[in-house]
Amino acid sequence: MAVDPTPVLWDRILDEVQRRLPTPQAFDTWFQPVRARVVTDVALELEAPSLFFVQWIQQHYLEPLAESAHSVLGAAPTIRFTVVPELAVVPTTPARVPVAAPRGGLTPAGRPPLGGGGFLSGSPESDDSGLLPRYTFDTFVVGGSNQMSYAAASAAAEQPGRIYNPLVIYGGTGLGKTHLSNAIGHRVRQDNPGAVIFYMSAEKFMNQMIAAIQAGTTIAFRDKYRRADVLLIDDIQFLATKDATQEEFFHTFNALYGAGSQIVLTSDKPPREIEGLAERLVSRFHQGLVVDVKPPDLETRVAILQKRAVADRFYLPGPIALLIASHVKGNVRELEGCLLRLIAYTSMARRSEPTEEMAQDILAEFVHAESLAIDPETIVNSVVVHYGVTRDQLMGKRRTASVALPRQVAMHLMRRQTTLSLSEIGRIFDRDHTTVMHACDKIERLKHSDRRMKEVIERLAETIQNGR
Numbered sequence: 085m086a087v088d089p090t091p092v093l094w095d096r097i098l099d100e101v102q103r104r105l106p107t108p109q110a111f112d113t114w115f116q117p118v119r120a121r122v123v124t125d126v127a128l129e130l131e132a133p134s135l136f137f138v139q140w141i142q143q144h145y146l147e148p149l150a151e152s153a154h155s156v157l158g159a160a161p162t163i164r165f166t167v168v169p170e171l172a173v174v175p176t177t178p179a180r181v182p183v184a185a186p187r188g189g190l191t192p193a194g195r196p197p198l199g200g201g202g203f204l205s206g207s208p209e210s211d212d213s214g215l216l217p218r219y220t221f222d223t224f225v226v227g228g229s230n231q232m233s234y235a236a237a238s239a240a241a242e243q244p245g246r247i248y249n250p251l252v253i254y255g256g257t258g259l260g261k262t263h264l265s266n267a268i269g270h271r272v273r274q275d276n277p278g279a280v281i282f283y284m285s286a287e288k289f290m291n292q293m294i295a296a297i298q299a300g301t302t303i304a305f306r307d308k309y310r311r312a313d314v315l316l317i318d319d320i321q322f323l324a325t326k327d328a329t330q331e332e333f334f335h336t337f338n339a340l341y342g343a344g345s346q347i348v349l350t351s352d353k354p355p356r357e358i359e360g361l362a363e364r365l366v367s368r369f370h371q372g373l374v375v376d377v378k379p380p381d382l383e384t385r386v387a388i389l390q391k392r393a394v395a396d397r398f399y400l401p402g403p404i405a406l407l408i409a410s411h412v413k414g415n416v417r418e419l420e421g422c423l424l425r426l427i428a429y430t431s432m433a434r435r436s437e438p439t440e441e442m443a444q445d446i447l448a449e450f451v452h453a454e455s456l457a458i459d460p461e462t463i464v465n466s467v468v469v470h471y472g473v474t475r476d477q478l479m480g481k482r483r484t485a486s487v488a489l490p491r492q493v494a495m496h497l498m499r500r501q502t503t504l505s506l507s508e509i510g511r512i513f514d515r516d517h518t519t520v521m522h523a524c525d526k527i528e529r530l531k532h533s534d535r536r537m538k539e540v541i542e543r544l545a546e547t548i549q550n551g552r
């Protein structure tokens with residue numbers, strides 16, 4: 085069964101974009117109407133409703149878009165837009181509304197009005213809950229590692245504010261915390277469409293608070309969140325040492341708790357272990373239930389892969405699922421990343437199903453990427469030693485091949501072996517994120533066309549891995 089991976093890949097890219105945008109409204113306004121025509125590792129061809137859209141995205145959101153594509157595809161495709169005016173349809177009204185003149189008109193600054201007044205308001209897709217659409221209980225695989233938190237989350241969803249309040253889910257990255265907390269929101273909304281639900285990261289909470297202070301709209305900010313029936317705040321470890329945000333959150337928490345609203349928090353560690361979190365918050369958080377998610381066991385990992393493959397209508401032979409699941413252990417996001425890569429490879433190779441060899445190739449890359457704690461300095465040192473250039477040359481401005489190639493290799497390795505973003509890597513080399521993206525892309529291509537290059541990179545990656 086040959087699949088067209090375009091919609092699947094574009095959906096994943098959109099998931100990533102949504103995570104990176106400052107507000108859900110920005111996502112709804114600018115990305116919901118965009119369609120993908122081609123998604124491969126070399127080209128991302130998108131359709132947008134008007135030139136205004138294209139320009140707005142290019143000016144404001146190109147970086148999150150490029151980063152998202154890179155994180156899903158493992159490559160940096162060239163991004164191109166085509167204007168397709170038919171896309172400018174308000175989903176709930178039969179008449180077509182040209183996007184350049186949205187309902188309510190543009191504000192003097194040329195921005196379409198945000199929040200409610202946006203031209204997409206009324207679309208069932210665009211609510212301001214911030215919930216991520218794919219993360220529901222239905223798509224969540226339950227195993228020994230997450231059974232407790234799943235049970236707690238379902239109970240909280242069925243009787244919000246009544247059983248576990250707050251519910252705190254903690255655990256390592258990529259283990260399903262964001263998924264579970266969103267699932268609670270979706271279930272509550274399904275049972276009670278009128279419920280007021282907000283999901284956001286603690287970081288967004290802080291940014292919105294700061295924006296409200298600057299705009300003099302603190303009261304509106306408070307009222308908005310204190311109205312919630314369910315408030316889901318992701319990654320509260322981010323609040324550490326942010327005293328003013330903690331203070332604001334403390335009052336929001338108390339107001340909601342007092343009103344019997346459900347509060348759900350996630351964190352990468354138990355609240356007590358978050359250094360720089362005020363004791364009064366810690367003790368509030370522990371009033372309810374604190375549960376953890378652990379890394380999934382082999383059977384759960386296989387089940388997750390298979391469920392995802394079915395959802396993506398991709399034929400994943402059992403032995404290949406097992407092969408991937410036995411190698412990628414710690415993190416469901418990486419497991420999914422492997423599967424996506426496999427879908428893309430299969431399609432690019434014009435095959436109807438993946439081969440074991442493709443899976444092996446992908447695994448070789450992922451196993452390296454698992455090493456999270458690598459210091460970029462270690463990478464710089466190894467590259468300097470291997471190519472016999474000086475550190476100053478590597479970090480400098482010269483673009484002769486003898487230093488440009490090692491520099492690109494270093495960028496590629498940083499992208500692969502650290503969790504730094506393209507922009508962060510760019511800052512190390514005093515360059516912008518597109519330069520880094522092209523470097524990564526180029527090295528990736530060289531690895532495929534030049535056997536020696538591939539060996540060099542693998543050897544360097546290994547040295548770095550061992551030397552950290």
Ligand code: ADP
Binds near residue numbers: 219225230255
């Ligand atoms: P966290 O917030 O803990 O870092 P996420 O909730 O973002 O992790 O999960 C990472 C990815 O793995 C998401 O795409 C999510 O859907 C998926 N995932 C995690 N756990 C499960 C599970 N038990 N079943 C299905 N998908 C899962």
Ligand code: MG
Binds near residue numbers: 258261263318
């Ligand atoms: Mg998360």
